[in-house]
Each structure stands twice: as C-alpha cells, then as structure tokens.
Amino acid sequence: MNPASLPDKVRPLLHAAGVLPVLTVNDxxxxxxxxxxxxxxxLNTLEITLRTAAALDALREVKSALPQIMVGAGTVxxxxxxxxxxxxxxxxxxTPGTPSTLAEALAEAPIPAIPGAATPTEIIALLQHGFGVMKLFPASILGGxxxxxxxxxxxxxxxxxxxxGIREDDMAEYLGEANVVAIGGSWMVRPxxxxxxxxxxxxxxxxxxxxRIDALRKTSN
Known part of the structure; x- marks a missing residue:
C-alpha cells in the first residue's frame, strides 16, 4: 500500500471510533x-494486543464471529x-514504537497502520515514510x-x-485537542x-x- 494513502483510510476509521478499546486477552x-x-x-472498533499466546487466534475468531467489527492488531x-x-x-x-524496519513493513502492508511515536525525531521519521496519523505512546507519561x-x-x-494512562474522565480533555482523532484506553474492560x-x-x-464521545463531538460542531 502507498503510505501516502494511509491517512485517508486511518482518519475516518479512528474518527468514527472515537475511542479504541485496547484489549490484552488470554482466552x-x-x-x-x-x-x-x-x-x-x-463500540465497533477495537485493538487486540499481540502480548499473549492467544492474541492471534482471538483476533481471527472475533473477526469470524463478528465481521462487522473492525479489529486491529496492537503491540506489533x-x-x-x-x-x-x-x-x-x-x-x-x-505499534507502540516504530523503528525504520518496522515502518517499512507497515508502509508495504495491505492494511492501514497507526505507528507509535514518542518524540519529535520519531515523528519526523514516520512522516518521511508517509504516515500522517500516529499513536502517541505513552501519552500520559509524555505530558498528555x-x-x-x-x-x-x-x-x-x-x-x-x-x-x-488515559482514563474515562480524561476523554473530554483529549478529544478536545484539534490534533486528536481518537484515543486508546482500557477502562471499558476492567479486570x-x-x-x-x-x-x-x-x-x-x-x-x-x-x-460521551457523541455528545462531545456534537458540542464541538
């Protein structure tokens, strides 16, 4: 995929979601x-992190059982x-972070990607690969x-x-920023x-x- 086309695919996906539930699954x-x-x-969009042995099977079976859900693979x-x-x-x-070899693999992938970055230097490197939508991680530690x-x-x-580190009570603050298209969080699925x-x-x-997402966006419009 041409990375220049990624924002056109990622932005609508994330904007429609508003919040991306981040799941670490074992079953x-x-x-x-x-x-x-x-x-x-x-909520019809979620991320299953590749942190467990069950993650890929879970992703596959969720897509099979609920094809209307958009399922992302996280912690790539x-x-x-x-x-x-x-x-x-x-x-x-x-991805939580994106070295050049991984950025190249994402740019060549046939599906959209949200590469992670934490510094201006990392952001510039991803811009040079054509990415215009990125994951800021870890957001709260970096200054929110x-x-x-x-x-x-x-x-x-x-x-x-x-x-x-984003909590439910932080939604309005984050989504109120002009350069935030969506936020990732895990408060929807408590242990x-x-x-x-x-x-x-x-x-x-x-x-x-x-x-809350719908109300915030209605107010901002």
Whole structure:
C-alpha cells in the first residue's frame, strides 16, 4: 500500500471510533464475549494486543464471529508480527514504537497502520515514510494534552491517537485537542468484570463512552 494513502483510510476509521478499546486477552471465547459486549454498547472498533499466546487466534475468531467489527492488531513489534496479523484477518495495525524496519513493513502492508511515536525525531521519521496519523505512546507519561498542544506547532497537519494512562474522565480533555482523532484506553474492560464475567458492565461502560464521545463531538460542531 502507498503510505501516502494511509491517512485517508486511518482518519475516518479512528474518527468514527472515537475511542479504541485496547484489549490484552488470554482466552479466545472470552475475547468474543468481550467484543460482543463492546458492540452492544456501540463500540465497533477495537485493538487486540499481540502480548499473549492467544492474541492471534482471538483476533481471527472475533473477526469470524463478528465481521462487522473492525479489529486491529496492537503491540506489533516487527515485520513477522505484521505478516501474522494480516494472515489472522486484522483490519489495521498499531505499534507502540516504530523503528525504520518496522515502518517499512507497515508502509508495504495491505492494511492501514497507526505507528507509535514518542518524540519529535520519531515523528519526523514516520512522516518521511508517509504516515500522517500516529499513536502517541505513552501519552500520559509524555505530558498528555500539553505534549499534544506542543506538537501542533511543528506538525500542524498531523493527527494522533494518544494511548497509555488515559482514563474515562480524561476523554473530554483529549478529544478536545484539534490534533486528536481518537484515543486508546482500557477502562471499558476492567479486570474485575472479566473475573466475574460481568459482560453487562462492559456493555454499560461502552455505551456510556459512546454517548460521551457523541455528545462531545456534537458540542464541538
């Protein structure tokens, strides 16, 4: 894929989502149940991180069971994971950081990518590869919205999906920044809800999140 075309695909995907639920999963069946719960609450885009042995199978089975959901592969660290995620049916790729070899693999991938960056130097390198939408990670440690505002000056046309340490109460602050197209977070799927298999709580959290996103965007318009 020509990387110059990536923003045209990534921006609408992320803008429609508003929030990208970030999941680390250990059980395939549970992953499908989580995805169903998020979808019932109005969130139809999610990221499954490639941090566990079950991740690729979970991604594949979620896509099979719920093809209407956009499922991204997160924590992609090298070109072999790029290939594996594509074969598993990922709709998009997300990285926490992006060395040049990984950036090249993302640019050549047939699906969109959201490459991670943490510094202006890393951002410039990704711009040179043609990427115009990036993941700012770890957002809260890097300064949160203050960092995003600082980046607007030298990079006025760049958009971010900040992720890392963002809480539900932070949504309005982050989504209020002009260079934020969406945010990544995990508050919609709390560990205690999974322990008790309280998928209704996940749906309720997803619905509340969706309603807040819609309200914030209606106000900004």
């Amino acid at each position: 395939v069946a549970e992953s499908i149940a989580i995805a169903r719960a998020l979808l019932a609450g109005g 660290l090298d070109s072999s994971q790029v290939d594996a995620a594509i074969k598993a049916g990922a709709d998009f790729l997300v 919205t203050a960092m995003l505002r600082a980046l607007r000056g030298p990079f006025p046309n760049l958009c971010f999906c900040p992720t890392g 205690e809800w999974l322990t008790t298999r309280n998928f209704d709580a996940i749906t309720a959290s997803a619905r509340r999140t969706r309603q």
